[in-house]
Amino acid sequence: MLPTWLTAAYLQPRLRAYCQDDRLQVLRIWAKPATGKGENFVGVMTRIYVDYQLGDGSVVNKTYIVKQALSAEVPQAEVFFEYELYTREMDMYEFILPKLKELLQEAGLDQKLTADAITVDREYNTMILEDLAPYKFVNADRVKQLDMAHTELTLEMLAKFHAASIVLQERHPNLLTKCFYTHFFSRDKKAYSVVFAGLFKAFLRFIDGQPNLKEAYGDKLHKLRTHIMEYGARAYDVGESDLKTLNHGDCWTTNIMFQYDDAGEPRSVVAIDFQFSNCTSPTIDLHYFFTTSLREEVGDKESELVEHHYKALKANLEKFSYKGSLPTLQEYRLQFERRRFMSLLAHMFKPCMIYNGSEETSDFSSLYAESPEGLRYQKSVYASEAVIRSATKLLAILDAKGLLELQ
Known part of the structure; x- marks a missing residue:
């Protein structure tokens, strides 16, 4: 489940800063749990799937890891x-x-x-991190x-x-x-x-x-x-x-x-x-x-x-x-x-x-x-x-x- 606050409007400025692209547009976000039961006792890990369009018009499909405090x-x-x-x-x-x-x-x-951090958010006790799986x-x-x-x-x-x-x-x-x-x-x-x-x-x-x-x-x-x-x-x-x-x-x-x-x-x-x-x-x-x-x-x-x-x-x-x-x-x-x-x-x-x-x-x-x-x-x-x-x-x-x- 996506946290309710994790919307395209939330993610877009953060991805723009990380990708250094002021015209980047987030098109869609959805999620799956990133770890199985009993694999992580300290926090909640979610893999999010994001489709976004770059300033040059190309569309990118990426995954990120959202790590939340309990x-x-x-x-x-x-x-x-x-x-x-x-x-x-x-x-x-x-x-x-x-x-x-x-x-x-x-x-x-x-x-x-x-992994790089896309954003560290202390208000929500959350980090959005690069997903290492695509790097194999x-x-x-x-x-x-x-x-x-x-x-x-x-x-x-x-x-x-x-x-x-x-x-x-x-x-x-x-x-x-x-x-x-x-x-x-x-x-x-x-x-x-x-x-x-x-x-x-x-x-x-x-x-x-x-x-x-x-x-x-x-x-x-x-x-x-x-x-x-x-x-x-x-x-x-x-x-x-x-x-x-x-x-x-x-x-x-x-x-x-x-x-x-x-x-x-x-x-x-x-x-x-x-x-x-x-x-x-x-x-x-x-x-x-x-x-x-x-x-x-x-x-x-x-x-x-x-x-x-x-x-x-x-x-x-x-x-x-x-x-x-x-x-x-x-x-x-x-x-x-x-x-x-x-x-x-x-x-x-x-x-x-x-x-x-x-x-x-x-x-x-x-x-x-x-x-x-x-x-x-x-x-x-x-x-x-x-x-x-x-x-x-x-x-x-x-x-x-x-x-x-x-x-």
């Missing part, structure tokens, strides 16, 4: 408003991403980074996860984004306003502590139902339960010697889109969904991406992947003639290692990210609430060999590094 009456909306997710994403598309695009072009790095950008399979080719390409895209943001911080520090220093674990916010408490309880119910995992890690995990928000906050804390960038903040399979060559190999990649973007160590993006999105055999090459990202970051900064300090590879690895607890917190989302069952939900609270629907959904997403294998491997690594002990 209505304030929706229960989960309260969480998203407290963390300024909608303000932040509108700031990203209106101010930050165009500036990053400009900086990248200046450095000769002009491959597409994301598609999502990879979130259940199968990413192979090495997709992973390396994504790391190169993140390195470009991180490098441009370092230069942005240097040249336009005022653009990164207060909302970019807010994250899941911000100590002055409350709503996500309820979310993570529920996610962790769901994880503990799963552990308690796996005799081997319960015996090996149950006691330690139950003791950790009340500390996870503080340990998460410490992972996001950035010391003076740490590299700090703007992060994507939610880099996983569904928020990355690929273009393929004729042989079916990925040749370019863009990121979408920037509502969680924040300023912290770029290694937070890496932990989240590695934990949620990689095939097992790719994740096993973690050391090589960290190096791949670091070298791409360094090469991009050289293209910017960046003169600031950059950690050595060894220092960067230590910065990554100090944030390893993030992999446990990212794993709380993984069961629903790779879920392939029939228990659908469009309610974000089903991921963590102890309601009948929530408990049923959580039990279903955890009943997976892939999740058991993934949790077993992760807990063994964290335990060996002493990260399941109280810090």
Whole structure:
């Protein structure tokens, strides 16, 4: 359904500005949902179809993505408003991403980074974005996860984004306003502590139902339960010697889109969904991406992947003639290692990210609430060999590094 305010009269001046054509005439608009049930918990996505005539008389048929904030009456909306997710994403598309695009072009790095914004409308909490489907950008399979080719390409895209943001911080520090220093674990916010408490309880119910995992890690995990928000906050804390960038903040399979060559190999990649973007160590993006999105055999090459990202970051900064300090590879690895607890917190989302069952939900609270629907959904997403294998491997690594002990 089209929002009632989204008329030809509304869209026409905005398309004229975007297309730089004062005689452009919108002829017709119609719509379809852009995502399926349960694919997007944070907003409402609609694909609109627009026929318009250019000043030269030619008629164009285009599609755009309309991204609206949830209505304030929706229960989960309260969480998203407290963390300024909608303000932040509108700031990203209106101010930050165009500036990053400009900086990248200046450095000769002009491959597409994301979709352009046609308009950002704060009155309606809405953005109208370029549709990436006509460029043949598609999502990879979130259940199968990413192979090495997709992973390396994504790391190169993140390195470009991180490098441009370092230069942005240097040249336009005022653009990164207060909302970019807010994250899941911000100590002055409350709503996500309820979310993570529920996610962790769901994880503990799963552990308690796996005799081997319960015996090996149950006691330690139950003791950790009340500390996870503080340990998460410490992972996001950035010391003076740490590299700090703007992060994507939610880099996983569904928020990355690929273009393929004729042989079916990925040749370019863009990121979408920037509502969680924040300023912290770029290694937070890496932990989240590695934990949620990689095939097992790719994740096993973690050391090589960290190096791949670091070298791409360094090469991009050289293209910017960046003169600031950059950690050595060894220092960067230590910065990554100090944030390893993030992999446990990212794993709380993984069961629903790779879920392939029939228990659908469009309610974000089903991921963590102890309601009948929530408990049923959580039990279903955890009943997976892939999740058991993934949790077993992760807990063994964290335990060996002493990260399941109280810090």
